[in-house]
Amino acid sequence: MLLPPTDSSIVARRADIVAGLRAIVPDGVVADASGLSTFDADALSAYHQTPLVCVLPSTREQVSDILKFASAEGVPIVPRGSGTSLSGGALPREDGILIGLGRMKRILEIDYENGCVVVEPGVTNLNITKAVEAQGFYYAPDPSSQVACSIGGNVAENSGGLHCLKYGLTTNNLLGVTFVLPGGEIVTLGGKAGAQGGLDLLGLITGSEGLLGIVVEVVVKILRKPPVTRTLMASFPTVISAGECVAAIIADGVVPAAMEFMDRRAAEAIEDYNQPGYPRGAEGILIIDADGVEADVSHAVSRITTIVAACGGQTVEATDEKQRARIWSGRKAAFAAMGRLAPDMICMDGSIPRHALPQVMAEMEVLSQQYGLGFCNVFHAGDGNLHPLIIFDMMKEGEFERAEAFGADILRLCVKVGGVLSGEHGIGVEKRDLMTDQFATEDLEQQHRIKCAFDSAGLFNPGKVFPTLSACVEQGHIHVHGAQLPHPHLPRF
Amino acid sequence: MASVANSDQVVDFVRAARADKSPFEIVSGGTRRSVGRPLGDMPVLDVSALNGIISYEPGELILTAAPATPLAQINAVLAEKNQRLGFDPADWSRLLGSNGVATLAGAVSCDASGSGRLRHGPARDSLLGFQGVNGLGLSFRAGGKVVKNVTGFDLPKLVCGAHGTLTVLTEMTFRVFPKPQFAVILCLPDVTPEIGFAHLRKIARSSLEPAGLAYLPGNLLADVGQGAALIKLEGAAEPLEEKVALAHGLLGNAMHRLDDGLGLFDRIGNGEVFTDIPGDVWRVMIPQSDAPRIARELNATHWLGDLAGGLLWLAAPPSDAARIRSLAASVQGQAMLLRASAQSRAAHGLFAPQPPALAALNRAVKAAFDPLSLFNPGRL
Numbered sequence: 001m002l003l004p005p006t007d008s009s010i011v012a013r014r015a016d017i018v019a020g021l022r023a024i025v026p027d028g029v030v031a032d033a034s035g036l037s038t039f040d041a042d043a044l045s046a047y048h049q050t051p052l053v054c055v056l057p058s059t060r061e062q063v064s065d066i067l068k069f070a071s072a073e074g075v076p077i078v079p080r081g082s083g084t085s086l087s088g089g090a091l092p093r094e095d096g097i098l099i100g101l102g103r104m105k106r107i108l109e110i111d112y113e114n115g116c117v118v119v120e121p122g123v124t125n126l127n128i129t130k131a132v133e134a135q136g137f138y139y140a141p142d143p144s145s146q147v148a149c150s151i152g153g154n155v156a157e158n159s160g161g162l163h164c165l166k167y168g169l170t171t172n173n174l175l176g177v178t179f180v181l182p183g184g185e186i187v188t189l190g191g192k193a194g195a196q197g198g199l200d201l202l203g204l205i206t207g208s209e210g211l212l213g214i215v216v217e218v219v220v221k222i223l224r225k226p227p228v229t230r231t232l233m234a235s236f237p238t239v240i241s242a243g244e245c246v247a248a249i250i251a252d253g254v255v256p257a258a259m260e261f262m263d264r265r266a267a268e269a270i271e272d273y274n275q276p277g278y279p280r281g282a283e284g285i286l287i288i289d290a291d292g293v294e295a296d297v298s299h300a301v302s303r304i305t306t307i308v309a310a311c312g313g314q315t316v317e318a319t320d321e322k323q324r325a326r327i328w329s330g331r332k333a334a335f336a337a338m339g340r341l342a343p344d345m346i347c348m349d350g351s352i353p354r355h356a357l358p359q360v361m362a363e364m365e366v367l368s369q370q371y372g373l374g375f376c377n378v379f380h381a382g383d384g385n386l387h388p389l390i391i392f393d394m395m396k397e398g399e400f401e402r403a404e405a406f407g408a409d410i411l412r413l414c415v416k417v418g419g420v421l422s423g424e425h426g427i428g429v430e431k432r433d434l435m436t437d438q439f440a441t442e443d444l445e446q447q448h449r450i451k452c453a454f455d456s457a458g459l460f461n462p463g464k465v466f467p468t469l470s471a472c473v474e475q476g477h478i479h480v481h482g483a484q485l486p487h488p489h490l491p492r493f
Numbered sequence: 494m495a496s497v498a499n500s501d502q503v504v505d506f507v508r509a510a511r512a513d514k515s516p517f518e519i520v521s522g523g524t525r526r527s528v529g530r531p532l533g534d535m536p537v538l539d540v541s542a543l544n545g546i547i548s549y550e551p552g553e554l555i556l557t558a559a560p561a562t563p564l565a566q567i568n569a570v571l572a573e574k575n576q577r578l579g580f581d582p583a584d585w586s587r588l589l590g591s592n593g594v595a596t597l598a599g600a601v602s603c604d605a606s607g608s609g610r611l612r613h614g615p616a617r618d619s620l621l622g623f624q625g626v627n628g629l630g631l632s633f634r635a636g637g638k639v640v641k642n643v644t645g646f647d648l649p650k651l652v653c654g655a656h657g658t659l660t661v662l663t664e665m666t667f668r669v670f671p672k673p674q675f676a677v678i679l680c681l682p683d684v685t686p687e688i689g690f691a692h693l694r695k696i697a698r699s700s701l702e703p704a705g706l707a708y709l710p711g712n713l714l715a716d717v718g719q720g721a722a723l724i725k726l727e728g729a730a731e732p733l734e735e736k737v738a739l740a741h742g743l744l745g746n747a748m749h750r751l752d753d754g755l756g757l758f759d760r761i762g763n764g765e766v767f768t769d770i771p772g773d774v775w776r777v778m779i780p781q782s783d784a785p786r787i788a789r790e791l792n793a794t795h796w797l798g799d800l801a802g803g804l805l806w807l808a809a810p811p812s813d814a815a816r817i818r819s820l821a822a823s824v825q826g827q828a829m830l831l832r833a834s835a836q837s838r839a840a841h842g843l844f845a846p847q848p849p850a851l852a853a854l855n856r857a858v859k860a861a862f863d864p865l866s867l868f869n870p871g872r873l
Contacts, residue, residue, distance in 0.1 A: 111780075111782075112698065113694060113781070113782040114694075114780045114781050114782050115697065115698055115781075137698075157643065158643045158647065160641060160643075164641065168614075168618065169641070169643070171618075171647065171650070172614060172618050181850070181854065185850040186850070187848070187850050187851045187854060188825075188851075189851075191780075191825040192780035192824075192825060193778045193779050193780050193803065193824065193825055193826040193827065194778065194803070195778035195826060195827035196654075196827065197827040197829075197844035197845060197847060198844060198847055198851065198852075198855045198873065199651055199654070199655055199659075199855050199858055199859070199873075200604075200617055200650045200651055200653055200654055200655075201651075201851075201854065201855070201858065202650075203617050203647055203650025203651065203653070204646060204647060204648070204650055204651050204858070206647060206650075207643045207646070207647050208646055208647075224698055224699055224700045225700070226700050227700050247552040247553075248552075250552060250553075250554060251551055251552045252671075253575055253576075253671030253672070254671070255670070255671060292700065292702065292732070293700060293701065293732060293735050293736060293739060294735060295731045295732035295734070295735035295736075296728060296729075296732035296735070296736075298731075298732075299729050299731060299732050351637070351639045351640075351641045351642055352639065353550070353553050353555070353638070353639060354552065354553055355550070355552060355553065380641070383639075383640045383641040384553075384639050384640060384641060385641045418638055418639070419637070419639050420637040420639055420642045420644045421644045422642070422643050422644045423639075423641040423642060423643065424641065424643055425643070426643055427643075427644060427645065431644075435644075435645065438637075438644060438645075439634070439645065440633070440634070442631045442632065442633040443633045443634050443635065443645075444645075445631075445633075446627060446631075446633045446635065446648070446861075446862070447635075447645050447646045447648070449861035449862070450646055450648075450858060450861045451646075452861065453854070453857035453858050453860065453861040454854070454857070465645065
């Protein structure tokens with residue numbers, strides 16, 4: 001992965017930059033080598049880079065002052081929440097200030113009357129739910145990293161989770177944010193009324209991967225916990241019958257809270273790992289949650305059971321909360337289970353039309369043979385979000401490169417069948433160079449002009465999301481291709 | 494007036510307008526031309542021929558259509574498969590006295606959603622992707638045709654509520670949802686706004702997944718005394734009965750079913766309740782719990798509260814504009830001037846002016862699509 005070249009003139013000014021930041025956040029500047037090593041990667045752990053310096057502000061005013069300082073000094077900024085991004089969104093730069101929002105972790109207000117919570121960006125996803133669950137509420141988006149991931153990071157990545165089939169992604173559960181622009185101005189977008197009185201900039205900055213500014217306050221919706229949740233596990237003799245079952249359930253009008261698919265390899269690896277009770281020999285397994293009021297759930301369960309049988313599958317229902325948890329514990333341990341099969345693994349994240357599942361599964365088999373690497377499939381089946389897990393050994397010459405190439409081919413395949421590069425993990429550095437497979441030049445230039453509207457100096461998270469080096473020209477924000485810029489040797493991370 | 498029938502013709506038209514630096518108004522069904530600041534006398538780009546469903550895959554919960562496809566056509570096609578659009582589009586044509594045809598692009602561009610917004614969210618929650626022509630005369634795509642997608646900036650959000658100021662839409666892809674089999678409206682009559690809204694919030698914070706929660710004062714609905722809290726619930730037969738029973742459990746047994754009710758929430762959401770009431774018509778978005786106080790202070794003769802109080806509709810004399818805007822601002826809300834004379838609309842705009850940094854950002858984003866401000870200039 002190639003990133004824009006390090007600006008050695010910035011590195012040379014490091015001592016002054018550190019001093020400038022200390023003047024803003026006296027107790028929150030990390031500049032020593034061992035301290036910085038904590039921040040040298042996010043969850044895309046194949047890539048490491050020690051940041052120039054890391055600063056940990058505690059207030060929005062400090063964030064604003066840091067951005068004013070960085071803007072005046074022309075120093076790149078990389079925002080970071082909890083560092084759980086799977087696409088390298090928080091990968092630091094050698095010539096950039098890493099701003100960690102982890103100290104801003106206060107829950108500012110819980111407003112049950114209006115069904116919302118106001119939090120600082122460093123609050124973890126799960127802590128929002130924990131703060132309101134005693135009153136019977138929860139925050140719906142539930143990315144698998146929810147114990148650790150921060151709500152600011154969720155906004156930046158537009159995080160999803162197991163239950164977004166019914167409850168939507170982060171963007172559908174936000175009412176407002178307070179946002180610091182690259183020049184340090186603080187703007188509020190939306191709020192408890194959920195109204196902006198202009199363009200939907202809240203929608204734009206959600207999922208903008210730290211390219212447009214920094215979130216310093218978030219207003220999220222909370223929902224009443226459904227009174228009843230029932231979990232079904234369905235096993236199928238073929239992948240195709242499992243895929244047909246998913247389509248039939250959706251077409252029937254049932255909206256499950258979650259509908260997860262795993263293939264035989266994944267299911268058996270998981271069964272070996274923590275024995276959640278997945279049947280061996282089934283080519284495809286679905287785990288389905290139905291939630292709501294009692295009769296709604298009964299209706300859904302009865303429809304689902306009938307449809308599974310019609311598709312040639314067999315249904316087992318969790319009889320109690322313990323078994324429910326056990327069934328889900330398997331799915332949630334998919335990464336760990338695969339980790340036992342090989343030392344290293346990468347998790348891909350394409351999104352496809354559901355009807356293309358059999359074709360994509362078949363073509364992935366061919367690719368697997370071609371690259372000589374194993375993989376398995378877990379899949380948010382209800383919304384077509386694939387998570388193929390590719391296993392390899394970093395220590396074996398060339399395997400990492402092969403695994404990356406295999407992954408890239410899977411994502412190209414997703415695009416070919418009408419899907420997209422990322423369903424929920426974001427582009428970051430991981431999929432940046434594939435953007436041209438999904439988007440035409442005009443499409444990317446339109447996105448880039450918006451980037452320039454926020455960040456004309458290009459200081460925010462450079463090297464992420466957009467594949468070409470480019471600069472903004474002030475007048476009319478006309479896009480200039482990187483080819484016209486000096487193109488020195490690019491370092492490899 | 495120029496008509497276009499495909500994306501290439503839109504490109505040609507925009508390039509010519511760009512060369513002439515000649516701004517124009519974009520019109521599809523023509524029902525919402527009186528929304529926002531008047532554009533004055535300028536050329537019209539008629540996109541009504543960009544019309545029709547392009548693809549519909551019920552099993553994928555996805556529908557792609559040309560922008561000027563009538564809402565009625567979309568709803569009919571979806572209903573055949575027991576589905577509905579992902580959002581509840583509002584048709585303001587009766588309220589605005591227009592005899593045009595309400596279209597997809599019009600509803601999306603004006604962020605026009607009805608009472609179903611409570612449950613299904615605004616248009617921005619279901620527009621998955623689009624194709625359009627920007628102010629440089631370049632056709633581009635954004636978003637995708639799958640339900641889950643975080644690839645690149647989420648531009649579909651931006652075109653919702655942009656009032657046609659960012660792009661000439663040429664194709665739109667939506668999420669669709671199963672249509673509930675049955676609906677019931679429960680009416681709790683003769684309650685004050687304080688009590689009515691408190692009840693509605695109780696249902697909003699329950700697990701009943703209500704499809705509509707409105708308060709109507711007694712002068713807008715017959716036989717409800719001083720006013721009624723209205724609760725719309727949806728579902729298959731048996732679950733719906735359970736929800737009705739649970740609602741009674743939460744609010745007591747003074748509620749009755751409204752027999753003729755099924756059209757009522759459409760009349761509320763479309764603003765039709767105000768069609769024959771004189772005055773400017775406002776939509777004021779506020780936090781739900783502020784509804785009783787703000788409604789009282791607005792002191793309008795004709796008003797109602799939708800979205801469990803999160804949206805107040807009212808009719809008021811033009812002289813009330815500043816007062817309404819400042820009341821909305823006092824609770825971080827937004828007052829949208831929906832129906833008014835050209836003079837009022839020119840004076841007060843669609844929304845209150847934004848703080849300087851935010852206004853500058855809005856202008857910069859607009860310029861990123863349409864640097865010469867060719868599209869519906871000044872409307873938003």
